[in-house]
Amino acid sequence: MQPSTYHLLALFVSPEQQALRFPLTMLLIFGTAKLFANVCEAFGQPGLVGEIIAGVILGPSVLNWVQANDVLTALAQLGVMFLLFRVGLEVKASDLMRVGRTAFLVAVAGVLLPFLVGWACMQAMGASHIEAIFVGAALVATSVGITAQVLAAKGLLHQVASQIILAAAVIDDVLGLLVLALVSSMAEGKVKIGALATTAAVAGGFTLLVAKYGTSTLQHVMPKVERKLTVAERQFHLALFLLFGLSLLATYVGVAAIVGAFLAGMALSETVEQRVHDLTHGIGELLVPFFLAGIGLHLDLSVFTNRHTLTMTAIILVAAILSKFAGCALGSWRLGPTDMLRVGVGMIPRGEVGMVVAQIGMSLGVVDKPVYAAVVFMAVGTTLIAPPLLNYAYRSCVREAPEIIPASTS
């Protein structure tokens, strides 16, 4: 790995170190992720678990060969945006609206219970009131990317439970925004009810409007715009334009960019040709591993040196899994035990959302470093545990062909 002369020469030829480091980073992350995906599948586990583990191994916890930086963060963010966009393309808005009521119950119960349990656990362990509240808030928001990827890969997006998970995750994101705004203003000592209500109205209104009228608007507008354009692949360009546009709007109103990406995909699902699915799929294949490995990169096991931190982490992890599972299963009790299990399990992953909450808490000086580390471990842990549980919960389903059907295979 050190052909010193050529290494130096190459560095000299293109002045930025970047020139050499960039293809190396791409190769390392992509190659390792896909290698471990294959290993996991050989053991009957979902491949994406291997891709997250690849990040853990390349990151500070084990080899420390790759550190998170602006470029990797951007690729990961693009990756999860395309993941949700791709899932949105497979989902009809009308189907999601139909399960709206149950999804709302799932989302609300899946926010309240983890918040209360997280808060109670931290109080019991002697944390300050405000720190306990932050940990509660960090347990709130489901990260839908992992579950969506598992369901899409197995062709299970059209199951009722899957649609409830997707709809609940979107509502969950709006609720999570409110919880975070509430908690942050509490930490700063001034809770403005009026501002919170406006936030709720704008974020909720945006989401609901796009979900409800997006599809019909695009069915009307897309063909007209397309007729005015001449370049090849114009439908795909319009789709990407909508993806970035709605992601940006979502960020403006306060919800996650990936919610905008999902809404964009869903709004397009009844308009675009198979070609758009194929091209989107290609981008996802390149970028999603960077999102998955990126989750693992955040983990730093070296923090867990003392017993207290280990115990606290274990408690937070178990609290996160059980409270979300119980809350979401409870919210979907009308569907019977099979679907309760599926919904409960599918909502478990917290991913990067919980990390962001804990980060804010740390920047406000109310969350300690060990607590932050515990929350990060919880986020990665819930992400790793959900896919095998989903495998189990959906075991009775006939395994259909994958949603995203190859356009041409020989």
Place this chain on the structure above:
Amino acid sequence: MQPSTYHLLALFVSPEQQALRFPLTMLLIFGTAKLFANVCEAFGQPGLVGEIIAGVILGPSVLNWVQANDVLTALAQLGVMFLLFRVGLEVKASDLMRVGRTAFLVAVAGVLLPFLVGWACMQAMGASHIEAIFVGAALVATSVGITAQVLAAKGLLHQVASQIILAAAVIDDVLGLLVLALVSSMAEGKVKIGALATTAAVAGGFTLLVAKYGTSTLQHVMPKVERKLTVAERQFHLALFLLFGLSLLATYVGVAAIVGAFLAGMALSETVEQRVHDLTHGIGELLVPFFLAGIGLHLDLSVFTNRHTLTMTAIILVAAILSKFAGCALGSWRLGPTDMLRVGVGMIPRGEVGMVVAQIGMSLGVVDKPVYAAVVFMAVGTTLIAPPLLNYAYRSCVREAPEIIPASTS
């Protein structure tokens, strides 16, 4: 564009400013590039000229809304890698080897003449000897991305002239590496012939070996490896692995990453299924606009305030165009006037390679800021002028269907 409250709220929810800026940058660059591509096509010009102009307009020269940064540079680099990879997939190595001798003549004449003319012009304008040599070196290397994109989009990659352009551009890159190494060591006052010879042997050897034996090796190895893997789209993953691997190796031996990307595509061209073409195409559609707009972003017209700089820039631009055209046309004289015109015109774009040379010259303290600005203008200018000239040079060709045939269109 300034919904201040929500803007601030969104910034607060995710602590990095990045959260908001990233989808905005993606939307701005991608949207503007595709808008201008459509405008250019409406005027009968190649769309990619519009995408470069979009970068000029968004960049420091006009609106200054977007500045080059690590993330955009990485996306641009990935973009041009996928561009060359995609072109490589359409080209058979055996076809390229067949035109190798002519391509070699084209490359050598197309390196010598621009170097001499650039050096002579600068000397005539009173520049120092070493500065003149650096400008000469900056005029040497053809940037094949632009020409390749035009030819691929029009389905002209299988014309003899096109294949000579591709082969000559690869050889050109190896020669450019040598010129740069020579010139840089001259600036530092110590020319090591032995080291240069080694560089030449390693870079040339790598390129030739991969071009000659890549295809047959992969035809043998790919099916065996594929049989051992289980995940979906494994052929595509292997292709990407090879792309990053050969790009990295290319960087190690001193040639550009995009040469590695092109060689990877070419080595795979007789092995992979149409599915790999489609998925690669999707990634290219997303990323190539960032490469094209990125060229425009580098331009800063505000430097051109005085008459001397303007005159010098004009001279360098004209010298760059005419010397490359003459050299390459001369190198392909055996093919007759039509193909001489095509080859000469197709080799004109310099793109970012010239900028890198001038940057190194500046960092060594032998190239002035105005001269650097002139070289950047030359790089962008040659890139903008080549596509319409290519349109003209290939006008007599039957316009076949595009190389990259949509898998399913209605």
